Amino acid sequence: MFILKKKLDESFFLENTVKVSKRLIGKTLQFKDSYGIIIETEAYRGKDDPACHAAKGKTKRTEVMFGQAGYSYVYLIYGMYHCLNIVTEAKDFPAAVLIRGIILITPTVKTLDGPGKLCRELNITREQNNKNILLEKDFCIWDTDLKLNYDTTSRIGISKGQENKWRFAVSKADLKILEECYKKQRIA
DNA sequence: ACCCCGATCGTA
DNA sequence: ACGATCGGGGTT
Numbered sequence: 001m002f003i004l005k006k007k008l009d010e011s012f013f014l015e016n017t018v019k020v021s022k023r024l025i026g027k028t029l030q031f032k033d034s035y036g037i038i039i040e041t042e043a044y045r046g047k048d049d050p051a052c053h054a055a056k057g058k059t060k061r062t063e064v065m066f067g068q069a070g071y072s073y074v075y076l077i078y079g080m081y082h083c084l085n086i087v088t089e090a091k092d093f094p095a096a097v098l099i100r101g102i103i104l105i106t107p108t109v110k111t112l113d114g115p116g117k118l119c120r121e122l123n124i125t126r127e128q129n130n131k132n133i134l135l136e137k138d139f140c141i142w143d144t145d146l147k148l149n150y151d152t153t154s155r156i157g158i159s160k161g162q163e164n165k166w167r168f169a170v171s172k173a174d175l176k177i178l179e180e181c182y183k184k185q186r187i188a
Numbered sequence: 189a190c191c192c193c194g195a196t197c198g199t200a
Numbered sequence: 201a202c203g204a205t206c207g208g209g210g211t212t
Contacts, residue, residue, distance in 0.1 A: 042195070051195065061208060079206030081196050098195060116196045157195055 001181050002037075004028060005143040010134055012143075013069035017043040017088040017095040022168050024086075026146035029102055031122045032138045036102030036112065037146065039175060042155045043166040044085070045095045051161030054094030065094040070134040074119070074126055081116030084124050086133060086141070100156070101169070109182045111175075148174045 008027065013020055021043040029036050044052040044065075053075075054062045064073045065087055073085040073096050085096035102118055104110045112118040119125070133140045149171040154162045170178070 044195070053195080056209080059209070075195090076207065078194065078196050078204080080204070083195060085195085100195085114196070120197095155195070159194085 003145045005145065007134070008141045008143055010068075010070050013086060013088045013134075014090065015088070017045040017097060018166055020086075020088050021097045021166065022150065024097060024099070024141070025150045025168055025170060026144055026148040028142040028144055029099060030138065030140050030142060031124060031128075033107055034104060034122045035106045035142075036104040036118075036122075037144075037178065038099060038102050038141075039111075039148075039170040039178075040099075040101030040113065041168050042098040042100055043095070043164075044098060045089075045164075045166070046093060049161055049164065051155060051158040051164075052094065058094070062094060064130045065096050066092055067130075068132075070132055072128055072131045072133055072139070074124060074129040076126060077116070082119035082125055083115040084119055084128070100167075103175075103178055103182060105182055111179060148178075150174075 021041040024038050024041050027038050029038055047055055054065045058066050064071055068091055069088050071087045073087055074082055077083055084099045087096045089095045100115045101113045112121050150168045152165050153167045154165055155167045
């Protein structure tokens with residue numbers, strides 16, 4: 001259906017987080033034997049972004065966001081769900097992209113539309129926090145030749161920072177095409 | 189030790 | 201619209 005090119009390298013994640021978030025649409029997330037096309041992302045960028053966990057400064061939890069681009073930031077939310085982010089931009093500039101949705105294509109086909117559902121299905125937990133996905137063998141993101149249209153909206157579930165339209169989600173039309181390619185089988 | 193709140197999700 | 205469920209971070 002599409003070509004898996006190379007694993008994304010550090011230069012991809014060193015760019016502005018908003019740009020990286022847009023560019024991640026259509027790329028493929030791999031964790032162990034699970035592969036999924038990224039269909040939804042959000043940017044969290046710097047101490048001046050009130051929705052960013054790093055807005056309150058560096059803490060034990062957010063330390064990874066202040067580190068090198070290409071590391072995973074996985075945290076527990078609402079005591080029940082995990083969220084997967086990839087750290088972006090220069091060291092000491094705290095920023096990351098939240099991976100909010102994928103179309104899982106292996107080992108099963110499922111549309112995972114939500115960060116908690118995604119981590120639950122792939123079994124991504126805090127054990128996967130602070131991993132260098134530029135080096136990990138089975139935890140990485142692949143470049144592809146997919147060109148998808150996406151919508152730009154406010155981020156979901158935040159109380160501050162709605163003015164930044166930093167959520168990017170594959171257009172309904174393109175999502176439908178992708179799901180038809182891979183046989184629709186939405187998660188319950 | 190205590191309190192508040194949260195980058196969610198499923199059910200009503 | 202609401203509750204589940206618990207860790208992070210600030211305050212006492």
